[in-house]
Amino acid sequence: MSLEEIVVRKQRAHFGFRYEHQYQAILNAQKLLNSVTIFNMNRFSDLVKDYEDELYLIDQYYRKFTLHLDQIDEHANFASLQNVVEKHYKQFLDEIGRTWNELFSLDERPSVLDFYDNYAKSKTKTVVIISDALRYEIAKEIQQSVENEKKFSTKMTTIFSVLPSVTEFGKAASLRSGQESYEYLSGNDVHVNGLPTQGTKARDKVLKVKNPNALAITYSDVVDRSNAKELRDLFNGKEIIYLYHDQIDRTGDHGQEMQVFDAAERTVKELKAVIPYIANGANVQRFVITGDHGFIYTRSAIEEYEKIENPSNLENDRVERRLLLVITNMMKLGLSQ
Incomplete structure (x- = not known):
């Protein structure tokens, strides 16, 4: 009997729910330790494909392990296991980071600079959800969560962000289309087509140059609507809507890095809920979810x-x-x- 089968049986037992976090911490630790491997690749295409298919799970197992560990009162009982997990995960990050940097090529996947033309622009009314710091493995969990509802079909593809992969560059890049210029001026000031891109109002103006029936709004603008009519009115006549969501990056950037995995869990729940909310309330059937950049995080300093x-x-x-x-x-x- 595998450890996963044992955990499932224990959780179904009487009072099993009381130890859910302990069971899940152990299970995700085992999955991570069984997945960490030695890299022996000399082609960047192989590394990217392996990450897309399997290696992303190591980041996900670490996040889940840490998330459940934080909910356990008797933390000292898991100190040894945590040390082992931290050691192997940091080794994984070191190895994949070194291999990635040695082989790196921006041309291996489409660029976010072509995101608007390749993914956002459509003859079908589209809501583009840009969630700040939505890294690949969290997006995979959202995809699985949405598919489990059996109301939507999903497809996931990889695009590369620009460098440096930080908020103002990534958000600006996703607005560019055709041969529009993409220019860094100074500070946080990145222009697209000669227009500033800092803030939702500025991005709305950039979108409207391409399509007068475009709209840039925030997640709060949507969920704060008190009824379906207000939501319909907000989306009425719009063809492409950029919806900006900020849970993960806001948490990490405000001195709460230890809460970033909690923010990731909230992000999965919020985006899973907002899709049917918009689909039902505003009659939208096409959604594109992406991020402006990702992140790397370990609990150890x-x-x-x-x-x-x-x-x-x-x-x-x-x-x-x-x-x-x-x-x-x-x-x-x-x-x-």
């Missing part, structure tokens, strides 16, 4: 030896914890440009 010193010495360079935007070439260990 980043050690000092894993960091690099800031190599920038120019006032106009943009220096952040995870990226540098510079006007000169940087040849330094740990940097890629």
Whole structure:
């Protein structure tokens, strides 16, 4: 009998529900440890395909393990298991990160710069949900969750974000169409077709240049409608709607990184619920869900030896914890440009 079969039997037993988090933490730990492998690839296409098909599950198992572990009071009983999981997961991230960077090619998958033309634009009324920091494995869970409802058919494809893969660049890139310009000016200011893209109102203007019947709104704009009529009125006459959802990134960026996996769970539930809400209330049958970038997170702290010193010495360079935007070439260990 496998561990998964044992867990299922235990959960069905009397009082089994009391130990749901313990069972799920153990089960996801085992799945992660059984899935971690040694990389021996020399083609980027193989690595991307393996991640799309299987390796993404390692990120998902880690997220689920940590999520359930956080709900357990007797945390000390799981300390040894957590140490093992952390060790193997960080080794996985190191290996896949190194292999990815060595083989990386932006041309391996379509670019988010072509997202509007390839996915958003349609003859059918379409709601595009852009969830901030929606990484691949969370999107896979949303897909499975939606399919389980048996009300929608789904298809998932991979596109590559732009670099640096942060909010203002990713959100702007998803607005571009045709030969429109995509230009970084300074700070958080990225322009598409000569127009600013910071904030929902600015993005609405960019969309309306392409289609006067387009609309950019936030998740709150939709769920705060008190009845179906208000929702219909909001979507009436619109052909393409960009709906901006921000749960994961907002949590991580506001000093609550330890809650980012909780935010991921809320994201799955919110997007699973908002699709039928819009479909039924506003008669929309086509949805496209994507993210502006992803994220990497481990519960264990980043050690000092894993960091690099800031190599920038120019006032106009943009220096952040995870990226540098510079006007000169940087040849330094740990940097890629």
